[in-house]
Amino acid sequence: MQLRTLGRSSLRVAPLCLGGNVFGWTATEAASLRVLDAAVDAGLNFIDTADVYSTWVPGHHGGESETIIGNWLQRSARRKDVVIATKVGMEMAPDRKGLSASHIAHSVEQSLSRLQTDHIDLYFAHRDDPSVSFEETLRAFQKLIEQGKVRAIGASNYTAPRLAEALEASREHGLPRFEVLQPLYNLYARADYESALEPLCRQQQIGVITYFALASGFLSGKYRRPEDAAKSARGSGVVAKYLNERGLRILAALDDVARRYSASPASVALAWQIARPGITAPIASATTVDQVSELVAATKMTLDTAAIEQLNAASA
Numbered sequence: 001m002q003l004r005t006l007g008r009s010s011l012r013v014a015p016l017c018l019g020g021n022v023f024g025w026t027a028t029e030a031a032s033l034r035v036l037d038a039a040v041d042a043g044l045n046f047i048d049t050a051d052v053y054s055t056w057v058p059g060h061h062g063g064e065s066e067t068i069i070g071n072w073l074q075r076s077a078r079r080k081d082v083v084i085a086t087k088v089g090m091e092m093a094p095d096r097k098g099l100s101a102s103h104i105a106h107s108v109e110q111s112l113s114r115l116q117t118d119h120i121d122l123y124f125a126h127r128d129d130p131s132v133s134f135e136e137t138l139r140a141f142q143k144l145i146e147q148g149k150v151r152a153i154g155a156s157n158y159t160a161p162r163l164a165e166a167l168e169a170s171r172e173h174g175l176p177r178f179e180v181l182q183p184l185y186n187l188y189a190r191a192d193y194e195s196a197l198e199p200l201c202r203q204q205q206i207g208v209i210t211y212f213a214l215a216s217g218f219l220s221g222k223y224r225r226p227e228d229a230a231k232s233a234r235g236s237g238v239v240a241k242y243l244n245e246r247g248l249r250i251l252a253a254l255d256d257v258a259r260r261y262s263a264s265p266a267s268v269a270l271a272w273q274i275a276r277p278g279i280t281a282p283i284a285s286a287t288t289v290d291q292v293s294e295l296v297a298a299t300k301m302t303l304d305t306a307a308i309e310q311l312n313a314a315s316a
Contacts, residue, residue, distance in 0.1 A: 001043035004280050007179030007207035009152035013046040013083050015274045016299050017209050019285035020049035024064030025057050027287040036072045038292040048283050050087035051111050062092045063114050070116035086111050089126035099129035101140035108144055123150040127157040134169035142176050154180030160196035185210035187250050187269055187315040188242055202278045213282035218242040220266035253314035257307045270298035272311050
């Protein structure tokens with residue numbers, strides 16, 4: 001599989017990142033381990049998770065996804081074959097959140113322990129924390145890099161102005177910079193990224209890995225009628241947000257392109273992102289080995305200009 005470089009870092013990754021948000025949530029540990037085996041066997045060497053996954057599940061406290069990935073790393077002995085990304089900053093508990101130096105130092109040790117590894121390849125600030133200076137946050141990350149616990153850092157859910165400020169703080173103080181951005185982006189949600197973040201990232205050579213690349217499953221074609229909301233734990237939110245005239249227009253275009261390429265709508269939606277200049281890898285999750293095959297298919301698909309223009313027009 002053709003690998004891509006993440007920003008100006010030394011990290012080389014597949015053009016699609018396996019999302020770990022479902023591990024321990026909609027995918028049991030056994031199913032998650034099968035998905036990880038299948039994905040890495042197929043050449044997907046990039047796995048994304050976060051300390052906060054999956055606090056939203058009753059009875060969970062966070063760290064469930066990292067723990068499953070750590071168990072897989074131990075069982076498979078394939079740590080050297082994968083690039084692991086995780087995150088810090090979202091609320092784990094009222095007194096465990098944000099991007100202070102102390103919280104980062106504490107959280108990284110917990111993530112390393114759950115992942116059963118001595119280093120994190122890509123460590124994200126999960127969301128902006130205006131209550132803490134960029135200098136404090138970046139110095140905390142610098143210390144982790146110097147200690148060998150982190151290889152590169154990234155920013156998730158940052159606006160273009162705040163990302164630009166962070167990059168300037170790195171330059172001004174001689175500190176590591178965010179090499180990767182993780183924004184929300186897909187065929188339905190385009191405007192926020194394309195208007196300001198995309199030009200900044202391309203100008204600054206920042207890698208981009210997008211989350212909700214399949215719009216919580218909507219772009220797979222799974223939800224086409226209101227009653228389809230019952231198909232999954234997040235179905236009601238997906239139907240309410242995306243099942244409208246524009247959403248159906250996008251699905252129709254995906255169906256048409258998918259027929260021409262003998263592929264699934266999900267594969268086409270991901271291939272559209274993979275083809276976009278500036279995007280390193282969309283993130284997509286899988287709960288079954290069959291779904292992994294759809295993700296891998298997207299990395300092998302080269303959409304022609306007509307297909308890309310058709311999808312652009314439908315989702316404009």
